[in-house]
Amino acid sequence: MRWRDVSGLTAFALVALITVAWWGLALWPLGNDAPAWLARTQYVCFGTQPDGLPDASGWLALILQPALMFGESMLRRLRALARTGAGRTLFAGVAAAVLVGIGAAGKRVVTAGRWNPAVTALGSADLAVYERLDRPAPGLRLTDQHGETLTLERFVGRPVLLTF
Numbered sequence: 664m665r666w667r668d669v670s671g672l673t674a675f676a677l678v679a680l681i682t683v684a685w686w687g688l689a690l691w692p693l694g695n696d697a698p699a700w701l702a703r704t705q706y707v708c709f710g711t712q713p714d715g716l717p718d719a720s721g722w723l724a725l726i727l728q729p730a731l732m733f734g735e736s737m738l739r740r741l742r743a744l745a746r747t748g749a750g751r752t753l754f755a756g757v758a759a760a761v762l763v764g765i766g767a768a769g770k771r772v773v774t775a776g777r778w779n780p781a782v783t784a785l786g787s788a789d790l791a792v793y794e795r796l797d798r799p800a801p802g803l804r805l806t807d808q809h810g811e812t813l814t815l816e817r818f819v820g821r822p823v824l825l826t827f
Contacts, residue, residue, distance in 0.1 A: 672744065672753065674737050679757060682729045686764065689717050689725055690771045714775045 689709045693702055705711040709721030717725065733741075744750035800815050800823075807813045815823065 670740070672750075675741060675744075675753070675757075678729060678732045678737075679760075681732070683764070685728055686725060686768065689721060690768060692771070716772060716775050 689705065689711075691705075692715055693705070702711070705717075709724065710718035711721065712718055741750075745754060803815050803825075805813045
């Protein structure tokens with residue numbers, strides 16, 4: 664097996680592990696004895712509702728996260744890996760694991776309760792701390808691609824998306 668195949672397998676395995684952890688965090692049912700930080704984490708990351716399931720944006724994050732972790736380079740390596748016997752075996756195992764995971768997620772959705780005691784126990788005041796859209800943005804001075812200073816005051820009254 665060549666180094667490129669090993670690096671492709673390793674990257675694929677990391678994406679699979681991250682995805683399993685992400686889905687586990689989102690869908691793990693919390694009881695009355697759940698730590699507050701875990702309930703807050705589910706709420707902040709996935710918009711967990713009182714029934715213990717993510718809201719629409721949380722489901723989008725869960726579904727899109729694995730796909731967005733694959734870059735063109737990784738996809739090329741995985742296509743090459745799929746032409747080998749070991750790669751086909753790996754992909755068959757991953758497909759089986761995905762089917763088991765879909766079944767487990769489906770069972771969790773079907774058996775979701777009417778309320779999640781951990782989220783209810785936190786109270787809306789504790790969870791509201793994480794809302795960000797109702798606060799004014801802090802002062803910010805950046806240099807744009809032309810070397811000119813840019814401030815948020817220039818965009819007052821308009822929505823702004825800032826990314827780095």
